[in-house]
Amino acid sequence: MRTLRLELGNDDRFGPDNLPYGVFAPAGGEFRTGVRFGSAVLDLAALLDDSTFAQPDLNAFLAQGPVRWHTVRQRLRDLVRGPLPASVIHPLDSVSLRLPVAIGDYVDFYASIDHATRLGRFLRPGGAPLLPNWRHLPVGYHGRAGSVVVSGTPVIRPRGQLRTDSGAPEFAPSRRLDIEAELGFVVGAGSEPGTPIAVDDVGAHIFGVALVNDWSARDIQAWESQPLGPFLAKSFATTMSAWITPLAALESARVPLPDQSPEPLPYLRGRRDWGLDIDLRVHWNGHEVSTPPYRSMYWSPAQMLAHLTVNGAAVRPGDLFASGTISGPERRQSGSFIELSGNGSEPIEVGGEARTFLADGDSVTITATAPGPAGARIALGEVSGHVLTARRC
Structure with missing residues (x-):
């Protein structure tokens, strides 16, 4: 498995202390959850081997509550500091984005x-x-x-x-x-x-x-x-x-x-x-x-x-x-x-x-x-x- 280490500039404001969530689709692919890291989007379903993040909105993950949010965030902060599978990394300018949540109210x-x-x-x-x-x-x-x-x-x-x-x-x-x-x-x-x-x-x-x-x-x-x-x-x-x-x-x-x-x-x-x-x-x-x-x-x-x-x-x-x-x-x-x-x-x-x-x-x-x-x-x-x-x- 080929791996890459994503290097960020000193002034990059989308580093490991940020990690915002979104929903993206790679070219020709299905919408799924990703996390932004620098100028890349990381495919969470693939990175974490978790089908919760293979859905076209974040709602199922949100419903799991704060303990789960914390666990995933800490895992991601650890992972992005090391080499990542190349297959989970998508350049931000190559993906399509949509509303990250299905809004009921x-x-x-x-x-x-x-x-x-x-x-x-x-x-x-x-x-x-x-x-x-x-x-x-x-x-x-x-x-x-x-x-x-x-x-x-x-x-x-x-x-x-x-x-x-x-x-x-x-x-x-x-x-x-x-x-x-x-x-x-x-x-x-x-x-x-x-x-x-x-x-x-x-x-x-x-x-x-x-x-x-x-x-x-x-x-x-x-x-x-x-x-x-x-x-x-x-x-x-x-x-x-x-x-x-x-x-x-x-x-x-x-x-x-x-x-x-x-x-x-x-x-x-x-x-x-x-x-x-x-x-x-x-x-x-x-x-x-x-x-x-x-x-x-x-x-x-x-x-x-x-x-x-x-x-x-x-x-x-x-x-x-x-x-x-x-x-x-x-x-x-x-x-x-x-x-x-x-x-x-x-x-x-x-x-x-x-x-x-x-x-x-x-x-x-x-x-x-x-x-x-x-x-x-x-x-x-x-x-x-x-x-x-x-x-x-």
């Missing part, structure tokens, strides 16, 4: 106080930017799981009802197409109906994280969202990275939560409240336009999952919940173009061109890094997409 939150405050000032000028409930619970809504697509999938500009100057609606393509740079959390082990997940127990249920772009049609949203919230403005496309970074890879990225005032109700308080020190970068047509910091998020992933299940709602392996737009206190740290452009009133420069919202043909790529062990950094798999012209109805 998708929930999107609104967990950034800086984003919620800026958006509230646009929506309620002269009024309180935050609604009375915002500091008491993680606000969220149920999204459309069937509209979650893998990174690289084109996004067709949505059509919908837009409010006109007369106050009556027209049916037209969105003119204010936007992004939302988010962090998604993938559920591993599920829960039983009627059994809430406690804040301190989320480690047994959250498998890992993936970058998310929850595309948003702001003009459709402005007309339709009263009184029930987002609908067509969000359900046309949500893009998820092809790679899920295990939560275990982010131990060095844990940071204290920002001060929460008033103190949350007891079911939202834990013994070890934590956020994540993850730095995002948003690239518009290849130009970096913003640097959202996840560490400034008000509500933690543990609080979001605890709130999601406190009424007895169950979660299943592969379910996805996302943070909502990640924004920091500075305008340059905004995770949406509505914020960056001051609600469209202050165009920003993108490659020498003044821009507010997305035009047909535009592309957006979101990347992120986080602290790893011993002062190194790891990278999350990027999420990207480009905009296509609206289809005729």
